Amino acid sequence: GAVVSQHPSRVICKSGTSVKIECRSLDFQATTMFWYRQFPKQSLMLMATSNEGSKATYEQGVEKDKFLINHASLTLSTLTVTSAHPEDSSFYICSARGTDEGDNSPLHFGNGTRLTVT
Amino acid sequence: AQKVTQAQTEISVVEKEDVTLDCVYETRDTTYYLFWYKQPPSGELVFLIRRNSFDEQNEISGRYSWNFQKSTSSFNFTITASQVVDSAVYFCALSEARYGGATNKLIFGTGTLLAVQP
Numbered sequence: 001g002a003v004v005s006q007h008p009s010r011v012i013c014k015s016g017t018s019v020k021i022e023c024r025s026l027d028f029q030a031t032t033m034f035w036y037r038q039f040p041k042q043s044l045m046l047m048a049t050s051n052e053g054s055k056a057t058y059e060q061g062v063e064k065d066k067f068l069i070n071h072a073s074l075t076l077s078t079l080t081v082t083s084a085h086p087e088d089s090s091f092y093i094c095s096a097r098g099t100d101e102g103d104n105s106p107l108h109f110g111n112g113t114r115l116t117v118t
Numbered sequence: 119a120q121k122v123t124q125a126q127t128e129i130s131v132v133e134k135e136d137v138t139l140d141c142v143y144e145t146r147d148t149t150y151y152l153f154w155y156k157q158p159p160s161g162e163l164v165f166l167i168r169r170n171s172f173d174e175q176n177e178i179s180g181r182y183s184w185n186f187q188k189s190t191s192s193f194n195f196t197i198t199a200s201q202v203v204d205s206a207v208y209f210c211a212l213s214e215a216r217y218g219g220a221t222n223k224l225i226f227g228t229g230t231l232l233a234v235q236p
Contacts, residue, residue, distance in 0.1 A: 034224070043209070043228040044163075091161065095224075104151045104170070104213055107224060109163035 003027055004096050006110030013084055013117055021079045021113045023094030029074035030096035034107065035067075038091040050077050074099065084117040091115075120145050122212050122227035130233045131200050139195045139230045141210030147171075152186065152193045153211040153224065163209070169193065200234045207231050 003026040013019050023033055031052050036044040048064075050056040050071035058064045066088075068080040077096075081088055091114050095107040121144040131137045143152065154166040167177065169186050177184045181198045197204055210227040 041231075044226045046223055046225070049223070093161075093163065095163075104168075106153060106165040106168050108165075109155075112161040114161075 002098065002108045004094065004108045004110040006094055006113055008113060009111060010114045011116070013115070015085055015117055016083055018080055018082045019084055019115060021081075021092055021094075021115075023077045023079070023096070023110050025075045025096045025098070025108070028096075028098040028100075028108075030077075031074065031099045033071060033077040033094055033096045035069060035077075035079050036093045036095065038093060038112075040091075044093060047079075081115065084115070086117045089115055089117045120212050120214060120225045122210050122225055124208075124210055124227035124230050126230045127228070128231040128233070130235060132235050133202060134199050136196060136198050137200050137232065137234075139197075139208050139210075139232065141193045141195065141227060143191050143193065143210070143212045145212060145214060147214045149214070151213045153213070154184065154193075154195050155209045155211060155226075157207040157209060157229070159206070166195075197232075200232075202234050202236050205232060205234045 005024045005026050007022045011019055033050045035047045037047050038044045046059050047062045048056045048058045048069050050069045052071045052074050056069035066082055071077040091112050093112040095109045097107055123142045126140055150171045152169045156164040156166055167184055174186050183196045185194045207229045209229045211224045213224050
């Protein structure tokens with residue numbers, strides 16, 4: 001159980017275009033989802049926390065107008081990278097916590113999306 | 119502020135050797151949680167263990183064992199008789215306990231790349 005599906009797994013786009021990444025909890029409802037970014041050989045950096053039905057909370061230094069997060073339902077959160085540039089190329093990973101899980105329960109992670117901006 | 123340090127960037131061992139991955143954390147809270155995750159080459163994050171700050175008992179799960187020492191703020195991970203399939207990046211992470219609907223962030227260390235040679 002507790003499967004998180006992230007789509008697409010890989011995407012290549014041209015500079016200036018926008019890319020949407022979906023994160024779905026397949027067999028549970030997730031009130032809270034987290035979006036992380038991982039540079040090659042580096043750690044996962046928390047970008048933002050999204051709660052169903054409310055605005056996302058962004059970490060310091062993350063541009064909310066560039067990385068649009070929508071958490072419209074208890075099973076879906078989306079991250080849209082707007083006007084992508086080569087420096088946005090990275091590995092993006094979403095994670096989710098079930099509505100019936102404790103505040104400190106382990107997160108369930110998606111398989112990540114490799115974004116390459118040319 | 120929270121911080122997780124994994125001083126070992128890369129470790130290479132030969133199959134059947136034992137290996138210990140170090141993790142040192144910093145937090146001002148008295149209640150917190152520590153985690154270990156495994157990230158194989160495919161990219162997904164696999165949850166291995168969660169430990170709360172009040173439970174200093176060491177834990178063993180098959181070939182995996184964890185040593186939690188509050189006195190040194192360390193939460194080290196040992197793999198006994200390593201196998202090629204253990205090759206992955208291993209992340210230690212810290213979450214400060216928040217209750218009552220507050221969102222708990224998971225702060226990751228920089229990871230240790232373990233390469234197990236046949």
